[in-house]
């Protein structure tokens with residue numbers, strides 16, 4: 442291990458220990474200042490996709506996707522971009538939507554496994570856990586692993602390891618948060634975190650509308666705006682996490698399996714590469730100490746982990762500094 446790596450590793454442990462003990466981070470400014478410059482070369486990110494096999498943000502509740510061919514093409518394009526950048530990824534599956542696609546749904550999951558990617562549980566029906574009692578949440582978890590369980594077993598992984606709740610809702614009260622943590626553990630899951638949000642569904646809603654209107658110029662402007670927003674959000678959340686924890690833990694990118702990401706994933710991955718990131722698995726990312734502490738502050742919203750850590754460790758952050766997607770995109774998608 443080089444001296445620089447040692448310094449970073451020690452700094453990380455010190456930073457996390459300081460946070461846990463509720464100490465102010467000021468005393469660590471020296472080593473952390475150095476670390477910030479060094480850690481840029483050490484940045485890693487895990488790429489995750491929600492709503493496998495497909496979601497159309499313009500009509501997320503549509504029982505049947507537009508056409509099976511279109512859904513298959515979206516998945517193929519995403520897998521091709523991941524392969525081109527040698528990027529591991531975890532896809533979070535909505536079992537009900539797999540069933541709606543019939544045999545094709547399972548074929549698409551097989552494509553992910555055959556590409557060496559990981560699948561996780563995104564619940565059976567994509568219901569909002571804020572509105573469910575504990576028994577209903579448990580049923581969503583169990584029913585949610587029907588397809589992925591058997592696929593991962595065949596791929597020699599005994600069962601899916603990661604669980605991500607729709608909307609990142611992991612307990613709107615302290616009691617439910619505790620119950621959800623216990624349910625996840627009982628069923629052998631780690632709750633998947635996410636640290637970078639681009640509101641990709643808002644851009645996808647507008648993009649789908651432009652495609653439906655055959656307005657390619659508009660679709661092109663939406664893609665450009667989405668990529669610019671993504672570039673800014675990658676930097677914003679890196680700064681946020683650094684401000685809260687005193688170092689940049691491995692980042693976890695939240696994306697959805699939609700037409701917009703199928704069209705732009707190659708360029709999104711380039712954005713990460715240009716910012717000095719290496720791609721890693723979700724498992725490796727969440728092995729970082731930042732993710733080992735149970736969440737203690739309940740919220741009915743689904744904030745990224747940087748904001749959750751800020752509340753948990755009582756670090757003041759200015760969330761209003763985060764840029765929203767351009768208003769014209771949001772309005773057009775309405």
Ligand SMILES: [Zn+2]
Nearest residue numbers: 491492607608
């Ligand atoms: Zn989802």
